Amino acid sequence: MPLLTVSTSPIDGQKPGTSGLRKQTKIFQSPNFLENFIQSIWTGIGGVTGKTLVLGGDGRFFNAEAAQIVLRMAAASGAARVIVGQNALLSTPAASHLIRKRGADGGIILSASHNPGGPNGDFGVKYNTGNGGPAPESVTEKIFAATQVISEYAILDSADIDLATLGEKTLGDMIVDVVDPVADYADLMASIFDFDALKALFAGGFRMRFDAMHAITGPYARAILEDTLGAETGTVINGTPSPDFGKGHPDPNPIWAKTLMDEMMGRDAPDFGAASDGDGDRNMIVGRGQYVTPSDSLAALAANATLVPAYSGGLSGVARSMPTSQAVDRVAAAQGIDCFETPTGWKFFGNLLDAGRCTLCGEESAGTGSDHVREKDGLWAVLFWLNILAKRQISVKALMEDHWQRFGRNYYSRHDYEGVDAGAANALMDDLRGRLSALPGTQAAGLTITSADDFAYDDPIDGSRTEKQGIRIGFDGGARLVLRLSGTGTVGATLRVYLETLDTAVFDKDAQEALAPVIAAAEALAGIKDRTGRDAPDVIT
Numbered sequence: 001m002p003l004l005t006v007s008t009s010p011i012d013g014q015k016p017g018t019s020g021l022r023k024q025t026k027i028f029q030s031p032n033f034l035e036n037f038i039q040s041i042w043t044g045i046g047g048v049t050g051k052t053l054v055l056g057g058d059g060r061f062f063n064a065e066a067a068q069i070v071l072r073m074a075a076a077s078g079a080a081r082v083i084v085g086q087n088a089l090l091s092t093p094a095a096s097h098l099i100r101k102r103g104a105d106g107g108i109i110l111s112a113s114h115n116p117g118g119p120n121g122d123f124g125v126k127y128n129t130g131n132g133g134p135a136p137e138s139v140t141e142k143i144f145a146a147t148q149v150i151s152e153y154a155i156l157d158s159a160d161i162d163l164a165t166l167g168e169k170t171l172g173d174m175i176v177d178v179v180d181p182v183a184d185y186a187d188l189m190a191s192i193f194d195f196d197a198l199k200a201l202f203a204g205g206f207r208m209r210f211d212a213m214h215a216i217t218g219p220y221a222r223a224i225l226e227d228t229l230g231a232e233t234g235t236v237i238n239g240t241p242s243p244d245f246g247k248g249h250p251d252p253n254p255i256w257a258k259t260l261m262d263e264m265m266g267r268d269a270p271d272f273g274a275a276s277d278g279d280g281d282r283n284m285i286v287g288r289g290q291y292v293t294p295s296d297s298l299a300a301l302a303a304n305a306t307l308v309p310a311y312s313g314g315l316s317g318v319a320r321s322m323p324t325s326q327a328v329d330r331v332a333a334a335q336g337i338d339c340f341e342t343p344t345g346w347k348f349f350g351n352l353l354d355a356g357r358c359t360l361c362g363e364e365s366a367g368t369g370s371d372h373v374r375e376k377d378g379l380w381a382v383l384f385w386l387n388i389l390a391k392r393q394i395s396v397k398a399l400m401e402d403h404w405q406r407f408g409r410n411y412y413s414r415h416d417y418e419g420v421d422a423g424a425a426n427a428l429m430d431d432l433r434g435r436l437s438a439l440p441g442t443q444a445a446g447l448t449i450t451s452a453d454d455f456a457y458d459d460p461i462d463g464s465r466t467e468k469q470g471i472r473i474g475f476d477g478g479a480r481l482v483l484r485l486s487g488t489g490t491v492g493a494t495l496r497v498y499l500e501t502l503d504t505a506v507f508d509k510d511a512q513e514a515l516a517p518v519i520a521a522a523e524a525l526a527g528i529k530d531r532t533g534r535d536a537p538d539v540i541t
């Protein structure tokens with residue numbers, strides 16, 4: 001099979017962001033864009049010769065073609081074996097699990113997560129290391145450096161390999177092992193949760209709706225919830241993955257999963273509702289008449305973790321990304337365990353999980369996970385909730401009310417301003433950053449500022465320092481404001497404003513009303529309307 005060495009030159013914009021390299025699909029399809037990045041991954045990881053990789057994606061438009069290119073390039077550069085999900089499909093948590101289970105050196109995940117797909121949507125490539133987690137910055141920096149000096153790439157000149165049939169085949173000297181994308185993951189879930197209790201729950205008439213949002217989790221959810229645990233047929237909706245996610249936005253939040261939200265807030269709602277995103281790592285939890293914020297979900301899972309067989313011995317610690325609400329901190333304090341605050345992005349949890357310093361971790365952006373893999377895991381979070389509900393025989397609403405009685409309620413919301421002029425967004429952040437040291441002791445819209453800083457993280461395991469991770473402003477009484485710019489957007493800048501306030505007495509307020517003073521303080525401090533030219537956020541979650 002002829003091996004081609006193709007001349008190329010560096011292409012701008014190949015710096016991996018919060019979660020791999022994410023761009024508009026048509027940019028990924030443009031000449032050499034994908035090839036340059038893949039060759040730079042090989043360079044960044046010290047070569048792929050003799051290595052074993054896992055490969056799969058969320059099935060979005062260009063997934064199948066991109067997988068063939070990755071395979072031909074891996075073979076051309078001497079990889080020994082690539083384990084591929086059938087039809088090049090793997091959810092992100094399933095890929096993480098396969099890397100760990102098979103002892104692979106790493107893996108490539110083709111996904112732009114919750115971003116819309118299709119020819120006019122987005123595409124992405126992530127590299128995960130041998131622990132199953134997203135490559136740390138030390139690796140992504142090497143990959144980026146390689147993209148800036150690349151002059152050629154190697155690829156086999158060969159026909160597409162059959163990825164529909166399970167089993168081992170060869171591509172040049174490389175073995176391509178096509179595996180069932182669901183089976184290993186389903187086994188892992190059965191080893192963590194009390195499947196007998198879950199079967200009994202569904203057998204007792206418990207009703208659930210799972211919105212797979214036309215994305216990758218459909219086959220996993222059907223196999224586990226319906227076929228194994230006995231949830232009634234039709235529990236999983238939008239369960240067939242489609243290249244453009246049914247023209248939808250596969251982001252599981254009350255805005256994009258509105259149909260599910262409406263059902264759960266309506267008459268005769270099921271007992272439990274959940275949704276997952278494009279690549280299956282995010283989750284949304286909603287009970288009958290009760291939405292649970294991701295920050296509250298993390299806190300509730302931590303508080304009830306010992307009901308799950310895998311966590312029955314207790315948690316070694318918990319971790320949350322900095323903008324995530326401090327609800328879990330209160331649970332950790334009550335349990336006497338560590339609570340780590342990390343920069344946004346799952347890659348920062350990896351060292352803590354590997355070192356056994358934390359068991360559960362989560363982000364406000366619908367990400368929850370544990371030490372079972374090194375990615376966040378949507379379906380795992382759903383099964384965790386079901387396991388708790390089965391053991392406690394309680395509704396979601398009652399469980400959260402009980403939780404807030406014990407720990408207080410951290411009212412929380414995120415306001416996103418999307419597609420903002422990048423210069424204006426940077427100026428807003430730079431200006432506020434410049435004023436931070438003078439803020440403590442002053443007032444903003446009637447709130448007294450107690451702390452203000454630009455978040456920097458010193459990794460306690462490897463000693464690395466990550467700076468400029470978002471502006472944190474604390475107020476008297478436990479309220480908090482965080483501002484940062486997105487690292488996953490593909491057009492202009494996205495300003496994220498995270499708002500939080502603690503109430504230890506009243507638990508049934510509307511979140512936006514409870515947060516009105518913090519929202520006013522954000523405007524007073526950052527002049528968001530003026531700077532962005534927007535009257536209101538584009539998305540409120």
Ligand code: G1P
Pocket residue numbers: 018019113321344345346363364365367485486487488489496
């Ligand atoms: C967003 C979320 C972040 C998450 C990431 C990948 O990143 O905010 O928590 O880890 O997507 O799913 P951002 O766009 O804010 O950089």
Ligand code: ZN
Pocket residue numbers: 092112113114277278279280281282
């Ligand atoms: Zn995702």
